[in-house]
Amino acid sequence: MGKLLPRAALFALLALVLIAGLAVIVLIAIVGVPDPRTGMGGFQQQAVAIAPTVDLVVGFIVMLLVGWLVGRPFAGRVASAAAGLMVLVYIVLDLSAIAMLGNLGTQQLDKVALAYAVKIAGALIGGAIAGRSGAAATE
Numbered sequence: 806m807g808k809l810l811p812r813a814a815l816f817a818l819l820a821l822v823l824i825a826g827l828a829v830i831v832l833i834a835i836v837g838v839p840d841p842r843t844g845m846g847g848f849q850q851q852a853v854a855i856a857p858t859v860d861l862v863v864g865f866i867v868m869l870l871v872g873w874l875v876g877r878p879f880a881g882r883v884a885s886a887a888a889g890l891m892v893l894v895y896i897v898l899d900l901s902a903i904a905m906l907g908n909l910g911t912q913q914l915d916k917v918a919l920a921y922a923v924k925i926a927g928a929l930i931g932g933a934i935a936g937r938s939g940a941a942a943t944e
Contacts (some may be wrong), residue, residue, distance in 0.1 A: 822866045824863055828859050864920060864924045864925040865924065868923075868931065872931025872932045888929055892928035895928075933939050
């Protein structure tokens, strides 16, 4: 476990940055840049409408990739445990950031729970795939 936690924390930070950055890129690619006629209001209205779907898709893909990367040096259940620990650290960091911004409320708890469930599934699937690669267990 001594090597898993620092590795999980590092990859959780990587996942946070990738999800945030790629979600913005995808939103801009879909919605486009703000139109001078409608201003930021029109852009924000369109972005808010598709943001949950973008977060689900980007979140799943990134967590699948990062779960695979974090579990890659390990074999079997250790790879899945590394991915599980990474996603746990990710959730703690993400909730901490949300709480610091003052947006931690219960009005959209079902959407938040769905987003975390999809990200957990992606990370665990990635860890399971990494565990099947036959790498020598280092833990």
